[in-house]
Amino acid sequence: MNRRVPVESDFTSSLRSPAVASRVGLWLGVCFGLAFVTGLISHEAYVAHPLIAFPTRPTWGYRVTQGVHVLSGTAAIPLLLVKLWSVFPRLFARPPRALRALAMHGLERASIAVLVAAAVFQLASGLANAAQWYPWNFHFRATHDAVAWIAIGALLVHVAVKLPVIRATLGADIDATGHDRVGATTPGPVSRRVLVRSALLASAVAVLATAGSTVPALRRVSVLGVRSGRGPAGVPVNKSARAAGVVAAALSTDYRLVVAHGGREHAFTRADLEHLAQHTAELPIACVEGWSASGRWTGVRVRTLLDIAGATPGRDVRVVSLQQHGPFRETTLPGQFADDPLTLLALRLGDEPLALDHGYPCRLIAPNRPGVLQTKWVSRLEVQG
Amino acid sequence: MNAVRVTIAGLGIAMAAYGLEQLLALGPANLEATVVWLVGGVLVHDAVLAPLTVAAGLLLARLWPGRLPAAVVTGLVVVATVTLVAVPVLGRFGARADNTTLLDRNYLVGWLLLVTLTLGMAAAAALRSRPRRASSGRARTGGGSGGTSAGRR
Numbered sequence: 001m002n003r004r005v006p007v008e009s010d011f012t013s014s015l016r017s018p019a020v021a022s023r024v025g026l027w028l029g030v031c032f033g034l035a036f037v038t039g040l041i042s043h044e045a046y047v048a049h050p051l052i053a054f055p056t057r058p059t060w061g062y063r064v065t066q067g068v069h070v071l072s073g074t075a076a077i078p079l080l081l082v083k084l085w086s087v088f089p090r091l092f093a094r095p096p097r098a099l100r101a102l103a104m105h106g107l108e109r110a111s112i113a114v115l116v117a118a119a120v121f122q123l124a125s126g127l128a129n130a131a132q133w134y135p136w137n138f139h140f141r142a143t144h145d146a147v148a149w150i151a152i153g154a155l156l157v158h159v160a161v162k163l164p165v166i167r168a169t170l171g172a173d174i175d176a177t178g179h180d181r182v183g184a185t186t187p188g189p190v191s192r193r194v195l196v197r198s199a200l201l202a203s204a205v206a207v208l209a210t211a212g213s214t215v216p217a218l219r220r221v222s223v224l225g226v227r228s229g230r231g232p233a234g235v236p237v238n239k240s241a242r243a244a245g246v247v248a249a250a251l252s253t254d255y256r257l258v259v260a261h262g263g264r265e266h267a268f269t270r271a272d273l274e275h276l277a278q279h280t281a282e283l284p285i286a287c288v289e290g291w292s293a294s295g296r297w298t299g300v301r302v303r304t305l306l307d308i309a310g311a312t313p314g315r316d317v318r319v320v321s322l323q324q325h326g327p328f329r330e331t332t333l334p335g336q337f338a339d340d341p342l343t344l345l346a347l348r349l350g351d352e353p354l355a356l357d358h359g360y361p362c363r364l365i366a367p368n369r370p371g372v373l374q375t376k377w378v379s380r381l382e383v384q385g
Numbered sequence: 386m387n388a389v390r391v392t393i394a395g396l397g398i399a400m401a402a403y404g405l406e407q408l409l410a411l412g413p414a415n416l417e418a419t420v421v422w423l424v425g426g427v428l429v430h431d432a433v434l435a436p437l438t439v440a441a442g443l444l445l446a447r448l449w450p451g452r453l454p455a456a457v458v459t460g461l462v463v464v465a466t467v468t469l470v471a472v473p474v475l476g477r478f479g480a481r482a483d484n485t486t487l488l489d490r491n492y493l494v495g496w497l498l499l500v501t502l503t504l505g506m507a508a509a510a511a512l513r514s515r516p517r518r519a520s521s522g523r524a525r526t527g528g529g530s531g532g533t534s535a536g537r538r
Contacts (some may be wrong), residue, residue, distance in 0.1 A: 043423030078466040081434070088435050113427065114401070121419075127470065132479030132487060137418035139411060145501025146407035147419070153401025160394035167435075189446065189453040198459040202466035209467060209499060224471050226488060236486035243483050 008181065011089035015188030015195055018179040020168040021086040022162075023196050027203070028083050029155065029331035032074035032119070035126075036152050039067035042288060045370050048316070048332035054275045056340045060294075063286035066370070070290025071207050073126045077163060078202035078374050080119055082195065099134040111157045118151035130210075130289045132225050133255045137154075141288070144193040159249050213291035227237040227291045232355035237288055238371060239326075246322040246377045255361055257345070261309035263385040273347055276300045281342045287371035297365045299346035302338050302381070311383040319364055320380035332384070337366045345378060454514050460507025464500050471496045 044050040045062055051360070095105050125136070125144055134140060159166065167269045169179055174192045177185075188195070212222025212229070219229050227236045241247050249255065256267040274345055279301055286292035302317070314335040337343050344364040354360045359376030366374065408416060445453070473479065474492040481487060 045495050058466050076471060077470060078462060080448050081469075082462070082467070084435070085438060088439075091431065116430070117423040117427045120430055121423050124426055125422065128473050128478075131473035132481075133473045133476075135478065136422055138415045138422070142411055143408065143415060143419050146404050146411065147423075149404025149407060150401045151404075153397045153399070153404060156397025156400065158397075160390045160397060163393070187452070189442075189451075190458045194455040194458060195462075198455075198462040201459060202463045205463050205499075205503070206470050209495075210470065221500055223490065224467070224474055224492060225490065226474060227486060228489050230489060231486035236489075237484055238487075240481070240483040243481065269501050278521060382528075 006092050008089045008093045009183050010092070011181075011338070012184055012186040013188045014177070014180060014184050014186060015178075015192060016086050016089055016184060017181070017192065018165050019169045019172070019174050019176065020192050020195055021023045021083060022166045023174065024079055024083045024086065024167070024199050026170065028076055028079040029159070031072045031079060031203075034072040035069055035076065035122075036148055038065040038072070039145065039148050039200065041065045042069060042370065043141075045368075046141070046373070048334065049323075053334065053336055054368070056336055056342070057366050059282075059342065060284055061287075061368040062370055063214070063284040063292040064270060066286055066288060066290055067211075067292060070126065070130050070214070071211055072211055073123055074130075074206050074375060075203040077123055077127070077206060078199050080123060082199040082202075084116065086195075089184075108161055111154055111161070114150065115154035115158050118147050118154055121147050122151050130213075130291075139325055169252065174210075211269065214286075216293075225291075226289065227293075231293075232358055233295065233352050234348035235285060235293045235349060235358065236291065237355075237357040238289075239376075241360075241377070244321075244323045244326065244377065247356065249322045249379075250356060250360055250377050255379075257305075257362060257378060259305050259381045259383075261306070261311045264309070266305075266309055270347070273300050273345065273362060276304055278347075279341070279344060281344055281365070281367075283342065283365050283367055283378040285365075285371050285374060286369075292371075295349050295365075297344055297346040298348040299344040299362060299365075301341060302333070302343045302345055302364070303341065305345065305381060306338060306383060309383060316384040318380075318382040318384060319375045319378060320382070321375050323380045331373050331375050333364065333366065333373075337369065340367060342367045417509075454511035456507040456510030456514070460503050463503045467496065467499050467503070 042051070042062070042065065045054050080356045096102050122144065125140065125147075128135065129144070158323070165179055169176075172178065174196070190198075207217065208221055209224040210222055210226070212219040212225035213227045215222075216229060219225065224316055225230060229236060231237050256269060257273065259266045259268070270333070277300070279296045280296060282294060282296050284292050284294045302315075306315070306317070315338065316335050317333040317338045318330060319333050320330050329367055333343075345362045346359070347362055349355070349358055354363060359378070362378050363376040364374050364378055408419060411419075449457075471492060474488060474490075475496060477488050477492070479488060
C-alpha cells in the first residue's frame, strides 16, 4: 500500500458507480423529502401564528407526522453512507484545465460540499436530539429547520445537475456500464443489486430497532428505542417536576389556577377544578424527539373555564406554567384549540390522579399538538385580546 | 429537458438561500456553532469514516479474495448501521437521574443481540450458499459488475 493521497482512478471497483448512486439516491431522496415535509408541519405546529391555522384533527396527526419525521431520518442514515460510498472516488477527481470547465467544476463541487455538510448535519443532529443529547451550542429547533432548507435546496441543485445521468442509469439495467467511471472495471465482492438491497435492509432494521418509541406494537422489538413506553400511568415523561423546579409550588396548598380575562381574574383550587364538569379524552403525547404515547386523560374542558371567565369563542389563550425558566414556560393556545371539546386541563391520567411528573395539579392536553406545547403544571390561562 | 433542469436548480437555489437567511438570522454565535458541526460532519465522514471503510474493504479482500457471499456484505452493512444508530443510546449522553422513563432499556444487551443475530443469520446464509456455489462452478462469479450479466436478468 502506498501512502500518497489517492486519485480517482485508484478506485477501480465497479460497485462505486452511478448505477448504484442513483438507485440509493432515489430512496435517500424519498427519505429526505418525507423528513422535510413532516419537519415543516412540525414547525407550523410550533409557531403561534402559522400561515394556515393548524388543524385540531386528526387527534393523532402530529404523532404520525413526527414519527415519520424521525423514522425517515433514521432510515436515511445507511442510505446516505452507501450513497457517499458509491461516489467517494469523485472526491479525488482532477479538476479540468479549461477555465469555463474549471468554473463549472468548482461550482458543482461547492454545491456537493454544501449538500453533504447539510445532510450529515441534519441526520447527526436529529439522531442525537431523538436521544435528548445536545452536545452543541446552537439552538436545535431553529437551526435544524434552517439547515433543512439548505439541504433540500442543495439536493434539488444536485438533482438538476445530475438529471441526465439519473435518468439514464435508472432507465437501464443496474449492471449496465455505460455511465461508469473510466477504469472502474474490477468486479466488486458482491453484485450491485446486493449492495443496494443491503442498504435498504439496513434502513429497515434501523427503523425497526428504534420505532418502538412511537409504535406501541414494536416496543419489544425496538431494542434501541429511546423510550420503552413505561412511566407513571403508562406514559413516559419528557421533563420531570424536579428538573422543571416546580415540586414545591405544585404541591403547595397555596396553588391556584388563575383564569384572566378583560382585567378580571378567577382563581381555582385543584378541588374547585374537580367539582367542575369532568370529561375524558383519549389523546397522544407526541414529542418532537419522535416518541409518543396515548393516554386517557380526564379533566375540565378549557372551554368550560373560558365560559366561566366570559370569553367569546375564537380567542387565543396564553398558557403559563409554574416553571420559572425554559422556553416553553409560556405558550399560546390558538383559538381553534382552546374551543375544541377535546382540549382539557387534565386532572387525571388513566385511573390515577395526574402524577407530579405529568403536570400535577393540572396540565393542558389538546389534540394534534407537539408535546412541549401541552403545558404541564399550569398556573395561569390568559385570554388574549 | 433543459427547462426542467433550470427550474429545479432555480427552486433549489431559492430554498437554500432562504435557509441561509434563516441561519444568519439566528445570530453570529449560533452560526459559529453550526459551522463547526457542518464542517465537522464532512471531516468525520471524508477523513475518518470513508478511509476506515476503504481499509475494511482492503482487509476483507485480503482475508477473503474473490467474491464474498452476499449475506456477509449485507450483514456488515446492517451491523455498521445499527452501531452508528446506537451511539447516542449506548453512550446514554442524554440520560437524567430524575427521569427514569428516558433511555430506560439495557442498550448494550440490545445492541449485542442485534449484532449477534445479524452476523449469525449472515453466517448461516453464507454457509448454506457454499455448496451451491461449489457445484455451479464459475457461473455466478462474473455477474453484477463487468457487464457480463446475461444470466442475471
